[in-house]
Amino acid sequence: MSQKIRAIKGMEDLFATKPVQVWQSIEAQARSLFERAGFQEIRTPIVEETALFERGVGETTEIVEKEMYTFKDRNDKSLSLRPEGTASVVRAFIEHFTDHQIQEGRFYYMGPMFRYENPQKGRYRQFHQIGVECFGQDHPGLDAEIIFLLDQLLRSLHLNQFELKINSLGSSECRQNYLSALKEYFTEHRSQLAEEDLQRLERNPLRILDSKEPQSQEVIGQAPDLSDYLSSENQSHFLAVQNFLKNLGVPFQVDSRMVRGLDYYEKTVFEFISTDLGAQSAIAGGGRYNRLVKSLGGPVVPAIGFALGMERLVSLLSADRLNLKSLTKIFFAALDEESEKYFSALLPQTRQLSAVTQVDWGSSSLKSKMKRAARWGAEWVVLSGESEQQKGVLILRDMKASTQEEIAREQLLDVLKRISE
RNA sequence: GUGGGUGUAGCUCAGGUGGUUAGAGCGCCAGGUUGUGGCCCUGGAGGCCGUGGGUUCAAGUCCCAUCACUCACCCCA
Incomplete structure (x- = not known):
C-alpha cells in the first residue's frame, strides 16, 4: 500500500452534517446582521505580497516574524498566505475606493487565515475569521456601534458565558510616553521579574502586563497604568465610547492591562473572551487603526474593525440551541x-x-x-x-x-x- | 521554537513486575427471516501493537531515536 496522504498539520476537513450546519448558520446570521448595518462583503485574495503584511501587521510582531506562510513564486516574488484579514482589506480599500470624494467604506469578510504555529485546542494553522472593517470616521459612537454589532452577533447565536473587555491604547505619542515609563519601571524592579518577563522587557515591555508568571504579579500590579498617559483628547474619546456602550446596553469591563498583539491598533481596543474555551480564551477582538491606511500608502483615513474566530465560536455553540432545521x-x-x-x-x-x-x-x-x-x-x-x-x-x-x-x-x-x- | 501526554482491529479502549496462538465492546459482512431497517441468536472477515534501531533465549511490554496526534507555554481569533 502506498503512503497515505493526510491533511496538513493544523488544517482540518469539515464535513459532518451538524458542524457544517453550525458554520452555515453563523455565516448566514453574520451576513444578515452586517448587511443591515450597511456593510458590504469584500472577498480579497488569500495570497498577497509579503510586504503588505510586514508593513500592515508590523515587522516586529510575532505573527510576521515567525508565523507566516511565506514563499517565492516562479518570478522570485515573495508572497504570503494572509495571517489575518485587515491588511488585505485596507490594501483593497486604497486600491479601489480612495479616489472617491468621500473616503468611506464598510466591509465585511469571511474566510481562511494561515499562521504557522503549533496547533492546540482552539488554534489551527488554517483557521477562519469573520471580520468587519469600517473606514472614514473617528468617532466614539462608531467605536461603540462596531462593538455593539459584534455583541449582537454573539447574542443572536445564543452564546452564553462571554464577556467584553475594552481599553484605550491612546495615540502613538501617548503610547510612546507610556512605553518608556513602563520600561523604566520594570528595569528598576527587574530583580523581582520572572525569567520569561526579563526577555520581554527587551522585546516588548507591554507584553509583561498580561504575563501569567506568578513571580511577576506583584510588580505588575503596581506598574504604571496606561490610562494615566492618555492625552485628554484620547481620554474623552474613551469615556465617550463607554457612554455610548452603556446607551446601547452592551455590558463591558475596562481592562487597562489589555494590550493587543498587532502593531496597528491605537485608541479603542476590545476583546470578547469566554471562560470555557480552554487556554485560547479570545473569541473575537479588534480595535481602531487610524494610521494604517496612510502607512500602507493611502490617504489619512481613520478606521476600526474586528475579527471573530470561527473555530473557537463554533466550539462554544451547541448545535441544538441554534434550532437548525433539517429537511x-x-x-x-x-x-x-x-x-x-x-x-x-x-x-x-x-x-x-x-x-x-x-x-x-x-x-x-x-x-x-x-x-x-x-x-x-x-x-x-x-x-x-x-x-x-x-x-x-x-x-x-x-x-x-x-x-x-x-x-x-x-x-x-x-x-x-x-x-x- | 519549548515542555507534558498518547500511538494496539474501521471506532473506543484492555493487555501487573518481558513468556508461547494479542483481547473486549461497538461497527462491518453473511445467515437465521426467498421482498423489508432497528431488537435477538449464530457464524465470519478484519492487527508488520505508529516507524526504525537496540537489549534479551524471548519485546505490544524495557532502552534509544524518529514520526504522528493531542494538551500546554509563547502568541493570538
Missing part, C-alpha cells in the same frame, strides 16, 4: 430496472420538494437497501419492485412508525409534498 429525508428503493427508470424520470419533480431525496441505485437486496435507508436516517422509503410495477402502485414506508401503505403512482407527488412539510 425530511425520503429514500427511493428500486428493486428492478423498470423501477429504477421510473424513479429516475421522477427526479425533476422530487427535487422540487422541500425534502432530501435519494435514489438507491443498483441491484442489491431489499434487505440491504432498507439497511442503507435506515443508516442514512431516512424517514420515508418509497419502494417499487416487480409487483408494484404491474399494479401501477408504490409502497410508502414510514420508517419511524414501521408502517407502510400502498399508494397509486399518480398520488405519489402529492403525498410526498404533504409529508415533507
Whole structure:
C-alpha cells in the first residue's frame, strides 16, 4: 500500500452534517446582521505580497516574524498566505475606493487565515475569521456601534458565558510616553521579574502586563497604568465610547492591562473572551487603526474593525440551541430496472420538494437497501419492485412508525409534498 | 521554537513486575427471516501493537531515536 496522504498539520476537513450546519448558520446570521448595518462583503485574495503584511501587521510582531506562510513564486516574488484579514482589506480599500470624494467604506469578510504555529485546542494553522472593517470616521459612537454589532452577533447565536473587555491604547505619542515609563519601571524592579518577563522587557515591555508568571504579579500590579498617559483628547474619546456602550446596553469591563498583539491598533481596543474555551480564551477582538491606511500608502483615513474566530465560536455553540432545521429525508428503493427508470424520470419533480431525496441505485437486496435507508436516517422509503410495477402502485414506508401503505403512482407527488412539510 | 501526554482491529479502549496462538465492546459482512431497517441468536472477515534501531533465549511490554496526534507555554481569533 502506498503512503497515505493526510491533511496538513493544523488544517482540518469539515464535513459532518451538524458542524457544517453550525458554520452555515453563523455565516448566514453574520451576513444578515452586517448587511443591515450597511456593510458590504469584500472577498480579497488569500495570497498577497509579503510586504503588505510586514508593513500592515508590523515587522516586529510575532505573527510576521515567525508565523507566516511565506514563499517565492516562479518570478522570485515573495508572497504570503494572509495571517489575518485587515491588511488585505485596507490594501483593497486604497486600491479601489480612495479616489472617491468621500473616503468611506464598510466591509465585511469571511474566510481562511494561515499562521504557522503549533496547533492546540482552539488554534489551527488554517483557521477562519469573520471580520468587519469600517473606514472614514473617528468617532466614539462608531467605536461603540462596531462593538455593539459584534455583541449582537454573539447574542443572536445564543452564546452564553462571554464577556467584553475594552481599553484605550491612546495615540502613538501617548503610547510612546507610556512605553518608556513602563520600561523604566520594570528595569528598576527587574530583580523581582520572572525569567520569561526579563526577555520581554527587551522585546516588548507591554507584553509583561498580561504575563501569567506568578513571580511577576506583584510588580505588575503596581506598574504604571496606561490610562494615566492618555492625552485628554484620547481620554474623552474613551469615556465617550463607554457612554455610548452603556446607551446601547452592551455590558463591558475596562481592562487597562489589555494590550493587543498587532502593531496597528491605537485608541479603542476590545476583546470578547469566554471562560470555557480552554487556554485560547479570545473569541473575537479588534480595535481602531487610524494610521494604517496612510502607512500602507493611502490617504489619512481613520478606521476600526474586528475579527471573530470561527473555530473557537463554533466550539462554544451547541448545535441544538441554534434550532437548525433539517429537511425530511425520503429514500427511493428500486428493486428492478423498470423501477429504477421510473424513479429516475421522477427526479425533476422530487427535487422540487422541500425534502432530501435519494435514489438507491443498483441491484442489491431489499434487505440491504432498507439497511442503507435506515443508516442514512431516512424517514420515508418509497419502494417499487416487480409487483408494484404491474399494479401501477408504490409502497410508502414510514420508517419511524414501521408502517407502510400502498399508494397509486399518480398520488405519489402529492403525498410526498404533504409529508415533507 | 519549548515542555507534558498518547500511538494496539474501521471506532473506543484492555493487555501487573518481558513468556508461547494479542483481547473486549461497538461497527462491518453473511445467515437465521426467498421482498423489508432497528431488537435477538449464530457464524465470519478484519492487527508488520505508529516507524526504525537496540537489549534479551524471548519485546505490544524495557532502552534509544524518529514520526504522528493531542494538551500546554509563547502568541493570538
